[in-house]
Amino acid sequence: MERSHLYKNLGIQLDMAVEAHDVLQQERQSNIAGVEMYKNKVGHSDITTVKITSPEGEEAMGKPMGNYVTIDAPHMKVNNRDIHQELSxxxxxxxxxxLHLGPDDSVLVVGLGNWHATPDALGPKVVNHTMVTRHLHKFAPEELQGGLRSVSAIAPGVLGLTGIETAEIIKGVVEKINxxxxxxxxxxxxxxxxxxxTSLQIADTGITPGSGVGNRRVGINKETxxxxxxxxxxxTVVHAGVIAHEAIEMLLQQFHTSPSLYRLYKGLNPDSMQQIIEDVLEPFGRDLIMTPKEIDILIENTSRIIATGLAQALHPSISSSSEGLQYLQ
Structure with missing residues (x-):
């Protein structure tokens, strides 16, 4: 069975553009119209840029037109300060x-997610480490601003905690602080x-909170x-159906080594694989997701990497060697 068909039936949304591209390309055995891909290697990391350039590519990928940059860094898991600084x-x-920011532009950092659920707490954790400076621009003399751009931050929580759509909270803040x-x-x-x-995705198309775990909320993008x-x-999570599918695929590949097993493999109904996975996941409504047992440490390290990278990108006077970043590391 094709992966895209299985994922659709199980309600699995591929958050990462590079993965959606790989699945489509493998199935079609050809380039995808309206989609461009570029690869580069920098230090310990591989950088892949997926650019969706047309409505045709948008429909095929199931993602808005724009740029999606993926940084794959297996060493992100390693508790190594130098590597973390390189990634930042x-x-x-x-x-x-x-971004293409001017010196007087202002930025609102929004940490999406549920701070009570560790795999979903990345956004709030980043906000905890973010260098916010809007109050300095509002109340401090210019000479004390130190070349820092105006940055504010908010962690609005999730609908289940606040009773308010996340997009509504953010929209209210945006209308107030512009x-x-x-x-x-x-x-x-x-x-x-x-x-x-071990990967980071940067996209200029906005985001739909909860889409990866089947809990799509109102999109946060330029239109809204x-x-x-x-x-x-x-x-931070992978759907259990994906893991089950990969395990079955690897098992079936082993059937090719034996003529008798290969005949059994050829007699299998492709739809039976999906049915088996659905039956296993049925007690969880097919929405079981998995995360590493050390996710709390991984979230803490990753949040510091992102917050440090934000500080360098947003504040003109800050570099990777700035002493002001020490508290973020």
Whole structure:
């Protein structure tokens, strides 16, 4: 069975553009019209840029037209200060390419997610470490602002905690403070166990909170907010159906080594794979998701990497060697 068909039937949304592209390309065995891909390697990281350039590509990918930059860094899991600083600098570089901020522009950082659920707490954690400076621009003399751009931050929580749509809270703040751009941080779902807490995606198309775990909310993008929205996400969970499918696929591949087993493999109904997965997941309404047992440490480290990268990208006077970043590390 094709992966895209299985994912659709199980209600699995691929948050990461690079994964959606890989699935489509493997199934079609050809390039995708209206979609461009570029790859680059910097230090310990691989950078993949997926650019959706037409409505045709938008429909095929199931994502809005725009730029999606993925930084794959397996060493992100390693508790190594030097590597984390390198990743923060790389994030700042890629983010700056999408922001195009002027010296007087202001930024609203939004930490999406549920601070009571560790795999979904990335956004609030980043806000905890974010260098906010709007109050300095509002109340301090210019000479004390120290080359810092006006940055404010909010962690609006989730509908289940507040009773208010996240987009409504953010829209109210935007109307009050009039930021030039919004940077939204959220946890993502992945189809690859290897990518959990080892990849970063930056997109200039905004974000739909909860889409990766089948809990889609109102989108946070330029159309709904009235200002550009840059989304930063890190995969922290993988759908159990994806893991089950990969395990069955690997088992079936082994059938090719034996003529008798291969005949059994050829006699299988492709739809039976989906039915088996659905039956296993039925007690959880097919919405079971998995996360690493050390997710609390991974979220803490990743949130500091992102917050440090934000500080470098947003404040002109800050570099990777600035002493002001020490508290973020």
């Amino acid at each position: 600098g790389l994030l700042a570089q890629e983010l700056s390419k999408l 930021p030039t751009v919004i940077i939204a941080i959220d946890a993502l779902a992945t189809r690859s166990v290897e990518r959990m807490a 907010m009235g200002v550009p929205v840059i989304a930063i996400g890190v995969p």
